[in-house]
Amino acid sequence: MDVVRALNARNGIARVATLRRSGVTDHTLRQAVRAGVVISVCRGWVGLPAADPMLLAAAKRGVVLSCVTVAARKDLWVTAASQPHVAAPAKSGHANAARGVVHWSRPIFPRDPELLEDSIENALVLVARCQPYEDALATWESAMRAGAVDPDVLDRAPLPPAARRLMIDARPFADAGTETIFRTRLAWLDVPITPQVWVIGHRVDFLIGERLVVQIDGGHHVGPQRASDIAHDAELMLRGYHVIRIGYDQLMNHWASVQSRILAAIAQRLHLAS
Template sequence: MDLSDLHLPYGVASWAQLRGLGVTQSRLRRACEDGDLRLLRRGWYATRSANTSVAAAVAAGGVVSCVSALKLHGVWIPPGPRKMHIRGREAAHRSGAHRYCKQYAPPEREVDAVDGIRTALRHALKCLDEEGIVVVCDSILHQQMLERSDLDEVFIGAPRRIRRLLDRCDPGAESGTETMVRCRLRALGMRVRVQHRITGVGRVDLLVGDRLIIEIDSVEYHDRSPEQIEKDRRRDEEAARLGYVTLRFSYRRVVHEWAQAEATVLDLVRRREHVKQLAG
């Protein structure tokens, strides 16, 4: 049996998974002798092309979980320290090591080298702040990875203050930065609509009050095409003609310079720029 014929996510698998795929002990031994597989720790193996970070997490005594697993699954993750989040077996937690992520429940049995979305999210509930939790849940809902009922189940066992965050989630949010701005403005008492459609303009990321449009870049400015930039400028021009005020916040502005951006929004709101009568 050629190992390349096996479907091994991230190139890392347990002996139980290999056995389930038809690998015999003799084939496993030959693969290790030939260098096609290497032992990471008891019962876990990596191929020659295994994902380096995933293999390192398993070799360290756990599996990839929490925000690291969510990111591998394509969930939008708030910016933070670049470290691998792993969870350990029950024995690992008893060892007193502090590098393992935990959940609001006893440790679960390891199944895959990278946890599924449900398990990863349960652990992220203890690693992320409240805004971060809403960000990842918005991303999961928007991409239809899970439904709201699934999230209700995942949140079982979490403190009430964490469970109540589900009421702040919105599947309409198209990016994490959009969620971040929405949460921050609503926390200031502003009425914010998500992905609101304006005749002649189209959908806008956020509409504060009646006429303050806020568009948010989910990536750095230089990653946007000239065509997209020109399209955005034309949209802003049409919105101005109709009497709307438009603010555009870059990824950097939202993530690293929010205090200044927030001050701009507050100044406009204090001047009632968000509720003035629109042009006919």
């Protein structure tokens, strides 16, 4: 068995024992290390020099990537993932050398010892414990929307309280995490807030009451998309709707002013048809 091919099949890094089981001999492995084709990562692990640095670091420190780091690597919505989050067995002293946030915990879903990246299910459980509620909910809903998890399987697992709450609250309908956060922050409002509604030929992010449309702009609202948005806004207003557009920075960093604007519109009964 060619050692490079065997490692490529395992994201560029693997246990020596795993390579042996796949047919790589000790002689072949030693030759590859001497030639610089393969590097010794740590005791029991080898990898390709160009392997994912995060996986190499995880092997060296005896941890697995998890929590928001796994979510971000799977292109799910994550509010902040500036430092790596890893998981380690409870009372694991070796993981003290790991940089970033270390989660010492017993996984809900068994971890494959051959892998250095946690399952998305275990990662979501840690997200529930680690992140603020609205940020965690956005990540959970992103996973459900992307089909990254089976909600029925999660629901039957013995989830801890924080994860169980998210399991109950999460819905796969938000088009982006910003919509989850917006809806969560206004959950106290005693007015119907309906996400992803088709109005006059276009889908709008939120319809508050009967006539108040809220659109949350992301980075893609430029060029032709922006022109289409402006045209639809004009059509909505001509048909008796009131439109409020907010940007990412406004939502995340200036929520008080956003909420004040929405409440002022409701106070003026702009959300009502008559």
